[in-house]
Amino acid sequence: METLSSEEYFKVQKRALLRELNYVWQKSRFYQEKFGREGIELGDIKEIDDLEKLPFTEKHEIRESLNVAPPLGKHASVDIGNVIRVYSTSGTTGNPTYIGLTFHDRDVWRETAMRAMWACGMRPRHIVPLPIGTFFIAASYGEAIENLGSTLIPVGVGATDRLIGAVKNLGANFILSTTSFPLYLITYCQKKGIDPKTLGVRGFMVGGEPGGGIPHIRQKIEDAYGANVQECMGNGDMLGLMWAECEYKNGMHFVGQGACHPEIIDPTTGDVLEVKEGLKGELVYTSIDRECQPLIRFRTRDHVVVTQTTCECGRTGYCIKCIGRTDDMLIVSGVNVYPSAIRDVVGTLVPKVTGEILIQLVEPPPSVQPPMKIKVEHGQDPGDLRSLKNEIGKLLREKLIFNSDVELVPPGTLPKYEYKAKLVDKDYET
């Protein structure tokens, strides 16, 4: 599926889309009402391009749908009796979002996760600890690892000793985790007097947050372990994994063919943008093979840039990098700024800085009154601190067009995160 020609791809996606829409029109009360209100009929959609006629589905609609029709929402197309597993999203505000999988959905999630793992270099000989809790979509990762023929070692969050034991005793050599985890593990090893290189880990497959695609972060991990780092991405509401970097490491290929149809839109106008190198926009997903909770044109709030549309590896899905999320986005004097982009820019100054940053918000986001207060860890030999501070300020002004107030702090001062990194500190009262 990953090497389909453009023609074959659109044929596959179209056939799956039309079948799914037919299903949704029959089974999903949410979409029956939503499309009914807009006067849209099933017959209006004949081609992939006709998707533009359908309205977006927003995250808050999903929440409302879950509230009015518990347990799985008005957008669920099956009864909970047909569901074999229910995930809950990790602690966000308000009630958790429940995501149900039927037997078929589980197989689809597993299939695209296996494609992503293969792209990221996972092979049957690998022994793969999973330092993520399986109450969330990571359970589907575990199954995919097993079905690929690799050896799964379930570890869970907060059990770094167990993971180190698995590396030492079982020869674990490929780790699937958040991007923060290998960074955290470097610090952990330093404290224990272990050189990360001696662990024998050959590869990291990282995701769950921007960072794996930021050059200085990837470099730091690769250098510390003498291991390869490739990035992957999925979406809890849609599909566990459907983007993955191949060995050329030039952004994440789409590998969710037949299961999901992605569009890239202008986040302001909602217009669908034509995929080409350098394109920036928001990802929108449409389920094309989902039984439990199919979503049509689901706005992810993930902002991405298209890095390439062809690749030597033979995969035909275009490649993206994730820049950040709408929810994380800050607006400084009318300019959109992502915390991960600030980390990216500051990181180009490694080793004068460690690459760790912490943004101090004094008022609720997204609007920030300049100068934006940012703590930056300087490196071991930073030279003159005053000129380093000026250099960082100048670089941020040049690259991201905002004024900053940088406070330099010694290396190791800023918190490290085992699960996902927090780049923003909220200093205001709520």
Added chain:
Amino acid sequence: METLSSEEYFKVQKRALLRELNYVWQKSRFYQEKFGREGIELGDIKEIDDLEKLPFTEKHEIRESLNVAPPLGKHASVDIGNVIRVYSTSGTTGNPTYIGLTFHDRDVWRETAMRAMWACGMRPRHIVPLPIGTFFIAASYGEAIENLGSTLIPVGVGATDRLIGAVKNLGANFILSTTSFPLYLITYCQKKGIDPKTLGVRGFMVGGEPGGGIPHIRQKIEDAYGANVQECMGNGDMLGLMWAECEYKNGMHFVGQGACHPEIIDPTTGDVLEVKEGLKGELVYTSIDRECQPLIRFRTRDHVVVTQTTCECGRTGYCIKCIGRTDDMLIVSGVNVYPSAIRDVVGTLVPKVTGEILIQLVEPPPSVQPPMKIKVEHGQDPGDLRSLKNEIGKLLREKLIFNSDVELVPPGTLPKYEYKAKLVDKDYET
């Protein structure tokens, strides 16, 4: 498989045993050496009864085997490349024990777990939160729940809020957990001002520690939730689940037909005892359908009593209750006493006591100088404390033949455990 006649059962077990022994003789370095030392040949074993000719496998041998031949031990019969999942035993002393499963092993574990779940009353309509971490054998429980057609909600240890959310929002109505968990949840609900009865939980399937079979504990849970409690048991080294109580609740039926052959031995002489009602002894397991780490005559240290050999439910496997483990056993003036038995006896005095106890050891076990110091929670209206203390002492002397020094403490004083109960407090220096 659960309703095989005695003749069919022995035919199934014999065929599987002979096939497994043939496999072990060819593939397991550990058993090649062990049997070779004893001068035993494969041809010596022709019948189930011939199993007695084979030596026991002790837990310490497994540990040594893992040490000399990491990662899976000399007793492993396949290379780690053929293993799809590796569990590690939870924090015992020393290195963790690693348990590997091949695809086939996973299917076998799942199959007997499904039989156990069905026996304990789990049905496809049930929505089942699993408050156990899936890094251990509980992962196989999760798969069995799904394959039974029930709805799995992975929760994990220490996420009681998530579990309560699943009960309220998803209508979760059947909980698989340690025996301690529903007891802990009663206290948790009281603190939150929730009447456990309003949760709507219809059944608990409990195991992992003695307790589910102790009448006053079962009664306490059943009364608090208005729910049914049935007990199950497996063994981390052998098979995730292979004993389960049916609706008649008269001990746990053997449901591991074709996967495991259990024997009950005299723990002192090692003689195999004939299974009949009232028999007490130690469980010994032999793998008869295991690829990765087959174990022959594995001494479990689990001490059991046979509660019945026929049952109205139609299952033909005999029934047991677990009395305790050798590792937990205390010896008072030459008499074997299990902490769980003390809890059982004291519990007969509910509501004058709450049923919670804590044994205070002043010297390392197993030998205890009488009187044994025991803290016992008295009930809300205990009457005269002095005469209650005497009553408990007299009862323990009568039933368990040892002298105690009972300290009565107010209800709610002794610690509650979310995962597994600790009945013994070590007051000595190590």
